[in-house]
Amino acid sequence: MSREALIRAGVALLSEKGYSATGLEEVLRSAGVPKGSFYHYFASKDVFGAELVDAYADYFARKLDRWLLDESTAPLQRLRNFVADARVGMARYKFRRGCVVGNLGQEMSALPESFRDRLHGVLLDWQTRTERCLRDAQAAGEIAADADCTALAAFFWIGWEGAVLRAKLERNPEPLDLFANLFLTCLAR
Numbered sequence: 001m002s003r004e005a006l007i008r009a010g011v012a013l014l015s016e017k018g019y020s021a022t023g024l025e026e027v028l029r030s031a032g033v034p035k036g037s038f039y040h041y042f043a044s045k046d047v048f049g050a051e052l053v054d055a056y057a058d059y060f061a062r063k064l065d066r067w068l069l070d071e072s073t074a075p076l077q078r079l080r081n082f083v084a085d086a087r088v089g090m091a092r093y094k095f096r097r098g099c100v101v102g103n104l105g106q107e108m109s110a111l112p113e114s115f116r117d118r119l120h121g122v123l124l125d126w127q128t129r130t131e132r133c134l135r136d137a138q139a140a141g142e143i144a145a146d147a148d149c150t151a152l153a154a155f156f157w158i159g160w161e162g163a164v165l166r167a168k169l170e171r172n173p174e175p176l177d178l179f180a181n182l183f184l185t186c187l188a189r
Helices: 002-017 024-031 035-041 045-068 075-092 100-106 114-139 149-170 174-187
Strands: none
Touching: 002 024, 002 035, 002 045, 002 100, 024 035, 024 045, 045 075, 045 100, 045 114, 075 114, 075 149, 075 174, 100 114, 100 149, 114 149, 149 174
């Protein structure tokens, strides 16, 4: 139970403050776990950080699948539903929390080099999930038959991460709405 509490607390703090600004004492306090327990579960802060990335990636992949694989909904509406859910999630925390992967990507120069491949892999996974949804939209005639779904999915995540960062900076949803609305408008046939 302590391990899971540490991971939950760590992910929450990384989503708000990033890796460099999050101290172990703060994680321990937030999780209500003694320091000795931390080192029982994790050899170092870097090992802990890598586990947090993996935990966040698993959580977010489930979230994406919930929205993007919902076959009872038209494909582009699935993407809209994901965006709406993310908007609500950011608003719940008054736009203080962002994407753990995006936050860590911003700090890459201060992180262990091993994080680079891990973070890149997570983004590629999200792109693949989004590409599948865009291919469904293509099959349904919602987007052009010759649209490059691979490039569109990459473009979505490049822009979405920027919109999340900007929403966190401005503490409002307008960057999310602007990006999502323009992206979806550009897809329209």
